[in-house]
Amino acid sequence: MVVIRTLIPLLKGLAFTIKHLFVKPITYQYPEQRREVSERWRGLHRLKMDDGRLLCVACGLCEAVCPADVITVERTETEDGRSFPSRFDVEVTRCIFCGYCQEACPKDAIELTRNYDFCEYTREEFNLNRDQLAKIEEA
Amino acid sequence: MIPHPDPTQETLVLNMGPQHPSTHGVLRVLLKMDGEYVIEAEPVLGYGHRMHEKMGEVRSHNGFYANVGRMDYGGALSFAHGHVLAVERLSDIQVPERAEYIRVITTELNRVASHLLWIGAFLLDLGAFTPILYSFDDREIALDLLEHVTGARITFSYFRVGGVCNDIDEQFIEGTKKFIKRMRERIPMFHKLVTGNIIFRKRVEGIGIIDRDMALRYGVTGPMIRGSGIPYDIRKVEPYSVYPEFDFDIPTYDEGDCMARHKVRMDEIEQSLRIIEQGLEKLPDGPVMMEKVPKKVKSGPGDTFMSVEAARGELCYYLATDGTDTPYRMKIRSPSYSNLSILKEVTSGILLSDLVAVMGSMDLVIPEIDR
Numbered sequence: 001m002v003v004i005r006t007l008i009p010l011l012k013g014l015a016f017t018i019k020h021l022f023v024k025p026i027t028y029q030y031p032e033q034r035r036e037v038s039e040r041w042r043g044l045h046r047l048k049m050d051d052g053r054l055l056c057v058a059c060g061l062c063e064a065v066c067p068a069d070v071i072t073v074e075r076t077e078t079e080d081g082r083s084f085p086s087r088f089d090v091e092v093t094r095c096i097f098c099g100y101c102q103e104a105c106p107k108d109a110i111e112l113t114r115n116y117d118f119c120e121y122t123r124e125e126f127n128l129n130r131d132q133l134a135k136i137e138e139a
Numbered sequence: 140m141i142p143h144p145d146p147t148q149e150t151l152v153l154n155m156g157p158q159h160p161s162t163h164g165v166l167r168v169l170l171k172m173d174g175e176y177v178i179e180a181e182p183v184l185g186y187g188h189r190m191h192e193k194m195g196e197v198r199s200h201n202g203f204y205a206n207v208g209r210m211d212y213g214g215a216l217s218f219a220h221g222h223v224l225a226v227e228r229l230s231d232i233q234v235p236e237r238a239e240y241i242r243v244i245t246t247e248l249n250r251v252a253s254h255l256l257w258i259g260a261f262l263l264d265l266g267a268f269t270p271i272l273y274s275f276d277d278r279e280i281a282l283d284l285l286e287h288v289t290g291a292r293i294t295f296s297y298f299r300v301g302g303v304c305n306d307i308d309e310q311f312i313e314g315t316k317k318f319i320k321r322m323r324e325r326i327p328m329f330h331k332l333v334t335g336n337i338i339f340r341k342r343v344e345g346i347g348i349i350d351r352d353m354a355l356r357y358g359v360t361g362p363m364i365r366g367s368g369i370p371y372d373i374r375k376v377e378p379y380s381v382y383p384e385f386d387f388d389i390p391t392y393d394e395g396d397c398m399a400r401h402k403v404r405m406d407e408i409e410q411s412l413r414i415i416e417q418g419l420e421k422l423p424d425g426p427v428m429m430e431k432v433p434k435k436v437k438s439g440p441g442d443t444f445m446s447v448e449a450a451r452g453e454l455c456y457y458l459a460t461d462g463t464d465t466p467y468r469m470k471i472r473s474p475s476y477s478n479l480s481i482l483k484e485v486t487s488g489i490l491l492s493d494l495v496a497v498m499g500s501m502d503l504v505i506p507e508i509d510r
């Protein structure tokens with residue numbers, strides 16, 4: 001009797017599981033099939049360009065607001081008096097992807113893209129500099 | 140601290156953890172065993188300590204805010220809610236009503252996701268593998284919705300002192316309504332598959348009984364105290380935010396065993412869905428961020444205390460400040476840490492396999508214990 005009482009729920013559960021063999025799978029076959037992430041996704045950083053020029057004016061607000069201290073900005077000026085960053089480094093491995101930098105930027109020059117799977121062989125390769133950040137595509 | 144077994148008695152000291160799947164993280168439990176029976180279970184903490192409280196004392200309020208989600212990966216938004224409310228209370232900041240509603244809606248959605256994670260993990264501890272796939276199926280939808288508004292799936296970093304950083308949109312509202320409908324159909328399924336299952340019932344009924352007196356003595360909170368028949372929920376006993384405007388119940392069960400805690404959490408999912416539903420209905424228009432949020436949130440010298448109901452129990456923040464934008468002292472009372480203190484008394488004299496059930500029913504989140 002006990003055996004039957006124990007077996008019935010097991011069989012019920014099994015029947016339920018078997019039913020699920022015939023519905024569409026809920027998993028993704030990553031990496032062939034990639035998941036669409038939200039518009040607001042906070043992934044890898046990117047410096048925005050406009051006409052081949054960086055939008056960033058090296059004001060240093062993102063550097064000040066960053067809770068993980070991973071941004072380093074150095075300011076310099078062109079001959080016609082425009083300021084731009086001579087150095088803009090982001091240590092991506094230490095970044096916590098909080099999104100404060102893109103919120104703080106007055107020029108909308110830094111952005112966290114929808115790029116979520118980035119990998120490198122060494123940690124050093126994750127210390128991105130200005131030109132690398134500018135090259136990152138909007139995902 | 141390490142119990143020295145008496146060699147004349149046949150006791151055995153066993154390490155459960157720090158890498159044990161049913162401790163859900165790096166928690167070590169030192170067990171003094173007599174055969175299969177646990178004589179004494181002593182939790183040993185500190186393997187994943189990250190000095191969050193100290194970090195709170197060297198960073199500004201906003202800077203530390205990014206940390207709070209890292210303490211509780213299951214219900215990060217409740218931790219965030221407590222922190223922003225504490226800072227706002229400290230510096231007298233008024234939040235627009237819409238922002239407060241959005242906070243409650245997203246926090247409750249996160250609570251549902253957290254309880255779903257718990258069901259899956261708890262049953263996994265008990266040896267049932269399949270339920271976690273079902274509960275993660277549902278949790279995935281909740282996380283997708285949260286990802287849509289916040290931009291992340293675990294560490295949301297969504298609230299700000301003075302409001303929330305992004306408004307919710309139609310797609311979120313529609314999606315949430317669909318999710319509520321779906322969950323209402325799924326909860327009976329969970330009850331049918333799990334709660335009524337004879338194997339499950341034999342594993343949890345009458346196991347790990349915490350009576351009212353013991354619950355009060357140890358100061359356990361959350362679903363654990365409600366499973367012992369005490370309707371203690373900060374959302375009702377000390378209402379904060381816009382919770383007084385919602386109509387919801389506090390589920391309690393008197394048995395005090397693992398089954399009661401399971402039932403409390405299942406019922407809480409339903410209650411959270413009710414709150415979300417009402418929140419979406421009542422959602423006022425308006426801004427989601429107060430005007431002119433100061434770049435540096437400053438306040439006069441003083442201290443404040445804020446407690447909220449996180450998914451696992453009462454969460455308190457104590458902030459003392461000397462007038463700068465960095466707290467002088469920050470103390471966090473996290474629910475799992477206090478709940479864990481009861482382990483020794485509850486588990487003395489029970490079977491090792493029942494210890495796993497008791498620990499599972501506590502819904503321990505180790506990063507929050509070792510914060």
Ligand code: SF4
Nearest residue numbers: 066095096098099101
């Ligand atoms: S996302 Fe946050 S941690 Fe990362 S660089 Fe921006 S501000 Fe710093």
Ligand code: SF4
Nearest residue numbers: 056057059060062105
């Ligand atoms: S990215 Fe924006 S905030 Fe950062 S230095 Fe450049 S302009 Fe300033």
